[in-house]
Amino acid sequence: MDDKLMLMIPGPTPVPEQVLSAMAKHPIGHRSGDFGKIVAEVTQNLKWLHQTQNDVLILAASGTGAMEAGIINFLSPGDRVLVGTNGKFGERWAEVTDAYGLQTERLSVDWGKPLDPEAFRQRLESDTDKQIKAVIVTHSETSTGVINDLKTISSYVKAHGALMMADTVTSLGATSVPVDEWSLDVVASGSQKGYMIPPGLGFVAVSAKAWEAYKTAKLPRYYLDLGKYRKSSAKDTTPFTPAINLFYAMQAALRMMKAEGLENIFARHERLRQAARAAVKALNMPLYAADECGSPAITAVMPNGVDAEQIRSVMRKRFDIALAGGQDHLKGKIFRIGHLGFVSDRDLLTAIAALEATLQELGYDSFTPGAGIAAAAKVISNS
Amino acid sequence: MDDKLMLMIPGPTPVPEQVLSAMAKHPIGHRSGDFGKIVAEVTQNLKWLHQTQNDVLILAASGTGAMEAGIINFLSPGDRVLVGTNGKFGERWAEVTDAYGLQTERLSVDWGKPLDPEAFRQRLESDTDKQIKAVIVTHSETSTGVINDLKTISSYVKAHGALMMADTVTSLGATSVPVDEWSLDVVASGSQKGYMIPPGLGFVAVSAKAWEAYKTAKLPRYYLDLGKYRKSSAKDTTPFTPAINLFYAMQAALRMMKAEGLENIFARHERLRQAARAAVKALNMPLYAADECGSPAITAVMPNGVDAEQIRSVMRKRFDIALAGGQDHLKGKIFRIGHLGFVSDRDLLTAIAALEATLQELGYDSFTPGAGIAAAAKVISNS
Numbered sequence: 230m231d232d233k234l235m236l237m238i239p240g241p242t243p244v245p246e247q248v249l250s251a252m253a254k255h256p257i258g259h260r261s262g263d264f265g266k267i268v269a270e271v272t273q274n275l276k277w278l279h280q281t282q283n284d285v286l287i288l289a290a291s292g293t294g295a296m297e298a299g300i301i302n303f304l305s306p307g308d309r310v311l312v313g314t315n316g317k318f319g320e321r322w323a324e325v326t327d328a329y330g331l332q333t334e335r336l337s338v339d340w341g342k343p344l345d346p347e348a349f350r351q352r353l354e355s356d357t358d359k360q361i362k363a364v365i366v367t368h369s370e371t372s373t374g375v376i377n378d379l380k381t382i383s384s385y386v387k388a389h390g391a392l393m394m395a396d397t398v399t400s401l402g403a404t405s406v407p408v409d410e411w412s413l414d415v416v417a418s419g420s421q422k423g424y425m426i427p428p429g430l431g432f433v434a435v436s437a438k439a440w441e442a443y444k445t446a447k448l449p450r451y452y453l454d455l456g457k458y459r460k461s462s463a464k465d466t467t468p469f470t471p472a473i474n475l476f477y478a479m480q481a482a483l484r485m486m487k488a489e490g491l492e493n494i495f496a497r498h499e500r501l502r503q504a505a506r507a508a509v510k511a512l513n514m515p516l517y518a519a520d521e522c523g524s525p526a527i528t529a530v531m532p533n534g535v536d537a538e539q540i541r542s543v544m545r546k547r548f549d550i551a552l553a554g555g556q557d558h559l560k561g562k563i564f565r566i567g568h569l570g571f572v573s574d575r576d577l578l579t580a581i582a583a584l585e586a587t588l589q590e591l592g593y594d595s596f597t598p599g600a601g602i603a604a605a606a607k608v609i610s611n612s
Numbered sequence: 613m614d615d616k617l618m619l620m621i622p623g624p625t626p627v628p629e630q631v632l633s634a635m636a637k638h639p640i641g642h643r644s645g646d647f648g649k650i651v652a653e654v655t656q657n658l659k660w661l662h663q664t665q666n667d668v669l670i671l672a673a674s675g676t677g678a679m680e681a682g683i684i685n686f687l688s689p690g691d692r693v694l695v696g697t698n699g700k701f702g703e704r705w706a707e708v709t710d711a712y713g714l715q716t717e718r719l720s721v722d723w724g725k726p727l728d729p730e731a732f733r734q735r736l737e738s739d740t741d742k743q744i745k746a747v748i749v750t751h752s753e754t755s756t757g758v759i760n761d762l763k764t765i766s767s768y769v770k771a772h773g774a775l776m777m778a779d780t781v782t783s784l785g786a787t788s789v790p791v792d793e794w795s796l797d798v799v800a801s802g803s804q805k806g807y808m809i810p811p812g813l814g815f816v817a818v819s820a821k822a823w824e825a826y827k828t829a830k831l832p833r834y835y836l837d838l839g840k841y842r843k844s845s846a847k848d849t850t851p852f853t854p855a856i857n858l859f860y861a862m863q864a865a866l867r868m869m870k871a872e873g874l875e876n877i878f879a880r881h882e883r884l885r886q887a888a889r890a891a892v893k894a895l896n897m898p899l900y901a902a903d904e905c906g907s908p909a910i911t912a913v914m915p916n917g918v919d920a921e922q923i924r925s926v927m928r929k930r931f932d933i934a935l936a937g938g939q940d941h942l943k944g945k946i947f948r949i950g951h952l953g954f955v956s957d958r959d960l961l962t963a964i965a966a967l968e969a970t971l972q973e974l975g976y977d978s979f980t981p982g983a984g985i986a987a988a989a990k991v992i993s994n995s
Contacts (some may be wrong), residue, residue, distance in 0.1 A: 234640055241639035241856055252857065253636035256624035256810045257617055258934050289674050289812050291852040294835040329832045421853060427639045429672050429812045429855030449712045449832065452677040469674040470804060472812030472855065473624055474635065551641045 233549040237580050239371045239399055239527045241421040241428055242570030244478075248426055251481035256473040265465035267476050272462060274483035278401065278491070279416060279434050281408035286458040287479075288431040289472040292398040292419025295431025297325050298453035299394055299415040300365065303439050305447040306330045308362040311352060311391070313337075313344040313377065316370035317556045318396055326365070329448050334361070340559065341373050341529075343522035346381040353389040362442075363392040369400035372556045374529035374565060375518045376400065380411050387412045392439055398422055401432075402486070403498040403526040403569040414439040423526070425485070425571040426478040435459070496612070498525040501568040501577050504608040508581040511604035512588065512596045517563050526569035527553075535593040537564045543590055548583040574609045581605045616932040620963045622754045622782050622910040624804040624811055625953030627861075631809055634864035639856040648848035650859050655845060657866035661784065661874070662799060662817050664791035669841040670862075671814040672855040675781040675802025678814025680708050681836035682777055682798040683748065686822050688830040689713045691745040694735060694774070696720075696727040696760065699753035700939045701779055709748070712831050717744070723942065724756050724912075726905035729764040736772040745825075746775040752783035755939045757912035757948060758901045759783065763794050770795045775822055781805055784815075785869070786881045786909040786952040797822040806909070808868070808954040809861040818842070879995070881908040884951040884960050887991040891964040894987035895971065895979045900946050909952035910936075918976040920947045926973055931966040957992045964988045 236243050257264055268287075275285040288295055300322065304310065309332040312323040319337075326333040336348055344366065353361065364386045368379045379395055386393040394415040397406050401416070402423020408416050414436040421428035435443075435455060443456060457468035486494060505528040509516055517529035532540060537554065541564050544550045553565040568577055581601045589598065619626050640647055651670075658668040671678055683705065687693065692715040695706040702720075709716040719731055727749065736744065747769045751762045762778055769776040777798040780789050784799070785806020791799050797819040804811035818826075818838060826839060840851035869877060888911040892899055900912035915923060920937065921944050927933045936948040951960055964984045972981065 234638065236639070236641065238641050240853065241641065244638055249636045249638065253632045255617065255627055255632065256619070256804070258619065258621050258624065258936075259811070261934065289672065289677065290835065291672050291854075293852045294672065297835045325834045328834045328837070419853065421639070421856075427855065427857040428642070428853045429858060451708045451711045452673065452680045452836070454711070469676045470623065470802065470811045471674075472810065472858075473804075474810040475812060475855075551644065553641075 230549060235550045235576070235579070237567050237576070238551050238553040239422070239565060239567035239569065240419070242425060242567060243572060244425060244427060245482070245485060245571050247485070248478045248481045252474045252478040254474070254477055259471050259473055260466065264473065267480050268467065269465040271476060271479050271483060274487060275432060278483070278486065279406065279408045280410065281434055283408060283434050283436050284459050284462060285432055285434045286455055286462055287467065287471065288433070288453070288458065289429065289469065290431040291428060292417065292431055293321065294453065295419060295433050296322060296396050296417040298455055299417040299433045300325055301329055301448040301450050301453060302455045303392055303415065303442040303446050304331060304362055305445070307332060309334060309360045310363045310365060311336055311349070311361050312365045313349070313367065313382070315342055315344050315373065315375060315377070316340050316367065317372035318367045318370055318398070322365045322367065322396060341375060341517050343375050344377045344382065346378050346385065349382045350385040353385050353391070356389065359390060361389065361391045363394050365394045367396040368406065369397070369403070369524045369526050371399045371527060372559070373518060374524045374527040375522045376404070376524040383411045383413055392442060399524065399526040399569060402494065405491070405495050408434050420475060420479065423570050424479065425482045426475060429472050429475045430479060498569060500574065500609060500612045501525070501572060502528065504574070504577050504605040505566055505568055507604040507608050508601040511600040512585070527565050527567050529563045529565045531563045534595055535588065535591050537561055539591055540564055540587055543587040544583055547587065547590070550580055550583050578602065578605055578609070613932060618933045618959070618962070620950050620959070621934050621936040622805070622948060622950035622952060623802070625808060625950060626955060627808060627810060628865070628868060628954050630868070631861045631864045635857045635861040637857070637860055642854050642856055643849065647856065650863050651850065652848040654859060654862050654866060657870060658815060661866070661869065662789065662791045663793065664817055666791060666817050666819045667842050667845060668815055668817045669838055669845055670850065670854065671816070671841065672812065672852065673814040674811060675800065675814055676704065677836065678802060678816050679705060679779050679800040681833070681838055682800040682816045683708055684712055684831040684833050684836060685838040686775055686798065686825040686829050687714060687745055688828070690715060692717060692743045694719055694732070694744050694747045696732070696749045696765070698725055698727050698756065698758060698760070699723050699750065700755035701750045701753055701781070705748045705750065705779065724758060724900050726758050727760045727765065729761050729768065732765045733768040736768050736774070739772065742773060744772065744774045746777050748777045750779040751789065752780070752786070752907045752909050754782045754910060755942070756901060757907045757910040758905045759787070759907040766794045766796055775825060782907065782909040782952060785877065788874070788878050791817050803858060803862065806952050807862065808865045809858060812855050812858045813862060881952060883957065883992060883995045884908070884955060885911065887960050887988040888949055888951055890987040890991050891984040894983040895968070909950065911949045911951065912946045913949070914946045917978055918971065918974050920944055922974055923947055923970055926970040927966055930970065930973070933963055933966050961985065961988055961992070
């Protein structure tokens, strides 16, 4: 049906009506006092969500733009960086460091597996002359539904002294990312994920240690020069024209998040994660990531006996539910259920119910009809 | 009064209700066929507005981000660039080229004066060994309300062989910028201007000659790498998550522009320009830019006998009309009336009427009450 689309993809995520309404207001001048108040409130609430006293800067850019800014502002040509890669986004940050002439050293594991913190510890301990200037880790690897152990890796990076740079695009707002407690120096994310607003804003949290590195960092930048954003942010403004209406949206969304409370937000996502995984198991379909490293934001499924793209197609056409497919070499092999941001228990039950109907339509009979919903409902009712 | 704000600044410009409504729709997946259709339509209509067959690429970025992309994708470290500077934005592009280690050569005139095409001709003719790789010109200098003679300068650049890079942020959609006819290689603009939508999208048109330079250009970039956008654009998509809801807005705004027609849009802006200038003259206030180089998008006024900031303040507080102030050393010395985008004859009459009332309130008596409106109405009724 027209106008019935339900997003269960890892971004863009569903947007609340009050956020859409806020966004539809007429723009005001971005150099006005009224807009300054919005910048101040949004910035303050972003710090709350990041659990940090660090600067949190707002760019008119996607999450990739924000992450690139987070990398290039604190390094110089030839600097060695250690990049954890176990999916498309880890690979992307290595492409960024390559593009800027940094010495990229990949610490890779297979897609679908979590990065090995022990490998980071060993590599960092062996770097006695401190050649490694930064370590880049994707917290929630959107392409595979794996969450990496950022906390442990960051503790090793802190002991070493390099900068810890984290892509938290699909983890912030879905799970706790205590930036100060974990000593994360650079933390990048994008608006169309846990923040519950449409894409177009990128966020970068920057520690005092990173600002120290900024002073001598020599990679070229202008639009992505975070020093300019910091200077402007101190005056509740932005160096370049901000995406004004997305600020309206962000203001509304962050107010909703504050009303829900951090603990409740994280508990909701954990419940959705467990319910999704329990349901998929009950449907006898293999989960692509193991339980220990399943992301609270995305559940990737590698169906056997039925085609992943066919499942997505029927879900879309018959039930107006958008699921994500696999990326790169996983195209056609997995499908991904996004459950981050403005997603409720009801939404997850809906998606599982439709998935059961889809599987029946496709003749997949390796499950007891109703088993998926029974398993999801059990998780939800017990939480 | 609350909710009565009227924007007469050079960006953000007023946004039509149907554009705001379009923007308030739920986002859809940006990798879907439905979104691909929107990308295709918007791209096609952008080419129409640019009067070009060249690629027109869409970034989630401000106009500055788009312009930086336009510069850095086609040059290598140490390349010499000639930058015309006669205002804040010309200066900004020189800052960008400096930031990237290019050899920046400024061709400057005083703020408020137009760039001298003859100076470009002479400098380019003297560059017999073709050291100059690119020439950067701001078409409509938003900070001063001056429109530069891009057409003539571009003809000299073409004869020389360098790349012609133009900032058309406040000219595109306000006056004719025939990209192909003028041989403009790189043309950058932003959504919150003539396009009638909120800020957050940047546009770059790129010629075949620029793509040829791209092949050997070595400045680092990733998020702003236009090659990625070109490749994706050919498949009606974007390399990074697009600002989906701003695409909805853009789709609606471009449909409105097509319905109005290029000639009518340009005639309307020319009429607004003439009416604004006639009114200001009738109020016996000096125009900051001469008639020959007054921008169709912005009219800058340097009042004497009354304080520019006081005028802005009364206009804002008593009449809910936002005017722009001066930037950098012009702060407090000029005010600027934006009349680009979704601005009608009625809006201009409103602004002039309120300006007259403001001047009376401030005790400025160097004009005959009603003279401003009389002059503006004469222009409008004769057009």
